Amino acid sequence: MTLIKSISGIRGTIGGVAGENLTPLDIVKFSCAFACFLQTRHKGTTARKPLRMVVGRDGRMSGDMVEKLVTGSLLGMGVDVVELGLATTPTVEMAVVRNKAQGGIIITASHNPAQWNALKLLNEKGEFIDAGEGAEVVRLSESGRMVFAPVEQLGKRTSDTKALAWHIDKILKLKTVSERDIRAAKLTVVVDGINSVGGDAIPRLLKCLGVKKVIALNAVPDGRFAHNPEPLPAHLKDLSKAVRENQADMGISVDPDVDRLAFVCEDGSMFGEEYTLVAVADYILQHKKGNTVSNMSSSRALRDVTEKKGGRYFSAPVGEVNVVARMKEVKALIGGEGNGGVIYPPLHYGRDALVGVALFLTSFAQKRKEDKNFSMTAYRKSFPAYVISKNRIELNPGTQVDKVLAQVKKKYSRERMSEEDGIRIDFESSREWVQLRRSNTEPIIRVYAESTTAGKADALGKRFVEEITLALGKK
Numbered sequence: 001m002t003l004i005k006s007i008s009g010i011r012g013t014i015g016g017v018a019g020e021n022l023t024p025l026d027i028v029k030f031s032c033a034f035a036c037f038l039q040t041r042h043k044g045t046t047a048r049k050p051l052r053m054v055v056g057r058d059g060r061m062s063g064d065m066v067e068k069l070v071t072g073s074l075l076g077m078g079v080d081v082v083e084l085g086l087a088t089t090p091t092v093e094m095a096v097v098r099n100k101a102q103g104g105i106i107i108t109a110s111h112n113p114a115q116w117n118a119l120k121l122l123n124e125k126g127e128f129i130d131a132g133e134g135a136e137v138v139r140l141s142e143s144g145r146m147v148f149a150p151v152e153q154l155g156k157r158t159s160d161t162k163a164l165a166w167h168i169d170k171i172l173k174l175k176t177v178s179e180r181d182i183r184a185a186k187l188t189v190v191v192d193g194i195n196s197v198g199g200d201a202i203p204r205l206l207k208c209l210g211v212k213k214v215i216a217l218n219a220v221p222d223g224r225f226a227h228n229p230e231p232l233p234a235h236l237k238d239l240s241k242a243v244r245e246n247q248a249d250m251g252i253s254v255d256p257d258v259d260r261l262a263f264v265c266e267d268g269s270m271f272g273e274e275y276t277l278v279a280v281a282d283y284i285l286q287h288k289k290g291n292t293v294s295n296m297s298s299s300r301a302l303r304d305v306t307e308k309k310g311g312r313y314f315s316a317p318v319g320e321v322n323v324v325a326r327m328k329e330v331k332a333l334i335g336g337e338g339n340g341g342v343i344y345p346p347l348h349y350g351r352d353a354l355v356g357v358a359l360f361l362t363s364f365a366q367k368r369k370e371d372k373n374f375s376m377t378a379y380r381k382s383f384p385a386y387v388i389s390k391n392r393i394e395l396n397p398g399t400q401v402d403k404v405l406a407q408v409k410k411k412y413s414r415e416r417m418s419e420e421d422g423i424r425i426d427f428e429s430s431r432e433w434v435q436l437r438r439s440n441t442e443p444i445i446r447v448y449a450e451s452t453t454a455g456k457a458d459a460l461g462k463r464f465v466e467e468i469t470l471a472l473g474k475k
Contacts, residue, residue: 009120009134031070051103052100055082057087062117066117084163086221088164089120105119126348199216199219281334285311291314311333328349390446422435
């Protein structure tokens, strides 16, 4: 069906024709190419001190097969492999540093449906490689010029079974995380683990944080997703119901690799994944004035709370590596993406739902200490009111997206506009914006629109979807 090579990694659907899907041949080829890339980058590695890489995967049905192909390929390249097995994306990122490795591969297609999988590539800092480096890996994979190790120099395989425990311990030691306050709040929390690694990792974290009662849904990591894995309101009806039925304080939803985080309020309503980062950033900025960063598809609410606290807000193109680069550039205290991705530099430069949970619960528990009746709905109402309408347009092979976007640019040339990531048009007079961009992970155009009410946001998004659809000749 699809094979996509982008800044987000090498991603595709399992099965089908090599070169058009993510098949065993493609997996081997790209794994070896990345090993070759790292061997060139770290020329000090030798047969006596070989390259070391960390490999971990989410709970997808294809994960075990892909993991074996990746690991075998790396061993064949003479790379020593540290296997994590089932692991969250942020845990793999941190494990690269923990194991003093020169890189890592995360086997996950994040929020994509079950038929998808991907190889996400990490450098020695446990951070995603950038677009230029990714392009070099693709070039190496297409050249086929990779030298495999002789039998006496094949890589060795070891396991790191303590990576998640170490990750959680690092979170507990953060000055901005208070186990005492969370324990005192005596919280009841429902967790939707989407039948992947979050079904184990999030409950383990919550118990370490002192949450009184944890109720786990879809906790078996067999990859048979109980619903669409993207943590959006339409997919979280069972979680909302469970929160209400158990009279829980909140619900927590993560995606299959646990780098996105969304909350459900005590009445079953959505806190809003856009407001995960807003709430956590607001809490951090209470302790120290500073800058924040989010991608250009994120709510302007982060800008509002940052400026209210005396800091400066900066935007970045979509993609974790872009957000991280901008965060380092402006020395941001916190950043992330409006899809529920929280990046907190004191822990590491990666989207991390676990640290997001710990910071959010600390903030909520401290407010509960001040007001014993404080609720998630009250917490949500404390922030600026914006609503994003997220729309998508399916693309056929060969669609001339740039030509269509150029037509939109011309039509709205009098408005404030940015072309750093697709096209973002800000209508300052109405506090609205719309962004049109080709996805890095799927063959679609994303059309995001934000306004002060759901009706206005939906109307704005629908207007642009219709304009683009007409320009594509689909109507």
